[in-house]
Amino acid sequence: MNFEIKDTKIRKIFDSRGNFSAEVTVILENASGTASAPAGASTGKTEVIAYPDNNIDNGIDFFYRHVKKALKGFNSINQEGLDRMLHEIDGTDNFSNLGGNIATAISIANAKAVSNALGIPMYRYVGGINYSMPRPIGNVIGGGKHSKNGTTIQEFLVSAQGKTVLDSIYYNILIHRRIGEILSGMFKNQSIGLGDEKAWTCDISDEDAIEIIKNASKDISSEYKIKVLNGVDFAADSFYDGNYYIYKNRKLTRDQQIDYAISISRDHGFYYIEDPLNDQDFDGFSEITSKVGDKSLIVGDDLYTTNPERIKKGIEKRSTNGVLIKVNQIGTLSDTARSVRIATEHGLKTVVSHRSGETTDDFIAHLAVAFGSPLIKTGTIGGERLAKLNELIRIEEELI
Ligand SMILES: C=C(OP(=O)(O)O)C(=O)O
Numbered sequence: 001m002n003f004e005i006k007d008t009k010i011r012k013i014f015d016s017r018g019n020f021s022a023e024v025t026v027i028l029e030n031a032s033g034t035a036s037a038p039a040g041a042s043t044g045k046t047e048v049i050a051y052p053d054n055n056i057d058n059g060i061d062f063f064y065r066h067v068k069k070a071l072k073g074f075n076s077i078n079q080e081g082l083d084r085m086l087h088e089i090d091g092t093d094n095f096s097n098l099g100g101n102i103a104t105a106i107s108i109a110n111a112k113a114v115s116n117a118l119g120i121p122m123y124r125y126v127g128g129i130n131y132s133m134p135r136p137i138g139n140v141i142g143g144g145k146h147s148k149n150g151t152t153i154q155e156f157l158v159s160a161q162g163k164t165v166l167d168s169i170y171y172n173i174l175i176h177r178r179i180g181e182i183l184s185g186m187f188k189n190q191s192i193g194l195g196d197e198k199a200w201t202c203d204i205s206d207e208d209a210i211e212i213i214k215n216a217s218k219d220i221s222s223e224y225k226i227k228v229l230n231g232v233d234f235a236a237d238s239f240y241d242g243n244y245y246i247y248k249n250r251k252l253t254r255d256q257q258i259d260y261a262i263s264i265s266r267d268h269g270f271y272y273i274e275d276p277l278n279d280q281d282f283d284g285f286s287e288i289t290s291k292v293g294d295k296s297l298i299v300g301d302d303l304y305t306t307n308p309e310r311i312k313k314g315i316e317k318r319s320t321n322g323v324l325i326k327v328n329q330i331g332t333l334s335d336t337a338r339s340v341r342i343a344t345e346h347g348l349k350t351v352v353s354h355r356s357g358e359t360t361d362d363f364i365a366h367l368a369v370a371f372g373s374p375l376i377k378t379g380t381i382g383g384e385r386l387a388k389l390n391e392l393i394r395i396e397e398e399l400i
């Protein structure tokens, strides 16, 4: 079988916010792979650059001038070599010439092309024999940078622990629906909206949201006799002004914010707590993890930006017991796999995640299975979210 790259194509498509996204097709002799990159809104400061000067055309221009020719004839089986070459051609440490989103699309399209050539699903090609089915965790009430006038905390999340992925997705959807009913009751004769990730968003406080999500989860949990985990993604860096955490209705000092995160676990029983502090406060994260890490998953997203060096620092400091994984924060599949390996070897749980701006590409479903992540964070409804969730259902069918 010939695994030489014959040609590559790049095009602009649109993401769920109607913004341009880069899509790449890698063509081999008998197969091809196509992938596109998502886009964040509450991006971490240490992520790679999505597009040079924030302009997708500049990245595409760089691709035509420097990358396309180098990829021709490259052995696509050598994923690490290909990803290394992308770094070398880009020549910066944050993909600011090519753009991390274009690097992501090339890297994933290549892995898909090889999987297709081998006739195996991508999760098997990437994960070998160590794959497992994650449970979905989805945003049901949102705010922060994903909507206007929503909660200060960016995401209120649920993860129904059904027997199957299909059941779990369905119960998450039912909780989303139940919350819609509760909010409609609160805002009579007014429309309530959906944020970027299709979570409900309206003018309520974070405390209201906590009560609503607890009640809706309890309703579905007792009706269907299933366990439901609750969670939050504070995305705290996005409302930290350098001294205080600025909420809609109050401002908290660092110590108060730490106590608040702890109380979300202890008093409200939330299992999942992402980015409770700003992205420099590794020690503050450690304090939270040491107090409630035995019963809650404390996850670093903006803290780590899927960066192996930052994850190593978090491991040394015992900052978290979980790591969010987003390929376009670091720019290639190999770098992402390295982060997952480091985290997993040190007992940290990985959570593969969508971005707030998504395409209908479903590759994160395959990665969550390949990496053995216990959770995949990819919303509850909305076509671009369901693209991943529905792919998980198909994968589950193969694995049963
Ligand atoms: C998905 C998230 O948001 P964004 O894609 O905007 O970074 C997140 O913060 O976890």
Ligand SMILES: [Mg+2]
Pocket (backbone or CB within 6 Å): 233, 235, 274, 275, 301, 302
């Ligand atoms: Mg986050």
